[in-house]
Amino acid sequence: MDFLNKTKGTLLNAGKNFSQKASGASGAVAAGMRIREGEKALNESIAELGKMFLEQQSEEARRLFPEQYAKIQGLMKQIDADKKELAICKGLRICPNCGAEQQPEALCCTMCGMNMNEAEAMLSNEQKAVAYCSACGAEIAPDAKFCSVCGAAQR
Numbered sequence: 001m002d003f004l005n006k007t008k009g010t011l012l013n014a015g016k017n018f019s020q021k022a023s024g025a026s027g028a029v030a031a032g033m034r035i036r037e038g039e040k041a042l043n044e045s046i047a048e049l050g051k052m053f054l055e056q057q058s059e060e061a062r063r064l065f066p067e068q069y070a071k072i073q074g075l076m077k078q079i080d081a082d083k084k085e086l087a088i089c090k091g092l093r094i095c096p097n098c099g100a101e102q103q104p105e106a107l108c109c110t111m112c113g114m115n116m117n118e119a120e121a122m123l124s125n126e127q128k129a130v131a132y133c134s135a136c137g138a139e140i141a142p143d144a145k146f147c148s149v150c151g152a153a154q155r
Contacts, residue, residue: 067136070149074137096120 054061054072062069080099087094093102096119100111108115131142135152144154 066138066149070133070136070138073139074132077132077137093120096122 054069083099084094087101090101091104093104093106093116094100095102095109095112095114095116097114098109098112100109102109102116106116109119131140131144131154132138133140133147133150133152134155135147136150138147138149140147140149140154146153
């Protein structure tokens with residue numbers, strides 16, 4: 001009988017220890033998940049703040065952070081070019097005014113009402129008067145020999 005009581009006590013202690021360790025482990029997992037969720041929310045908020053600053057204070061952003069500004073502008077231009085390429089692959093047009101995808105036969109944009117042919121002609125003329133740095137993507141004069149943002153020589 002003494003053996004059974006000792007075994008029962010040992011099993012009860014083991015059960016309590018296991019329960020405490022399991023409780024601690026689940027608490028650690030929950031805390032880890034809250035940390036990851038908090039970091040994700042923080043990063044999203046920082047990105048949102050940066051986007052708002054860039055949209056509302058573009059010139060100030062360019063002045064304070066020229067390399068990052070140029071990199072962002074270059075990335076945005078590349079994404080726009082890739083969107084246009086994707087639309088062409090899908091047999092669609094992109095409205096130059098609002099960026100909405102349009103059927104190839106559309107005369108006016110279904111989102112903003114812009115005349116597609118006129119908008120594309122205006123965009124074509126504007127693109128001829130603008131150039132971009134081959135190193136950082138910053139907008140530069142078409143005849144510039146060096147980039148005013150990063151200093152790279154232009155071809």
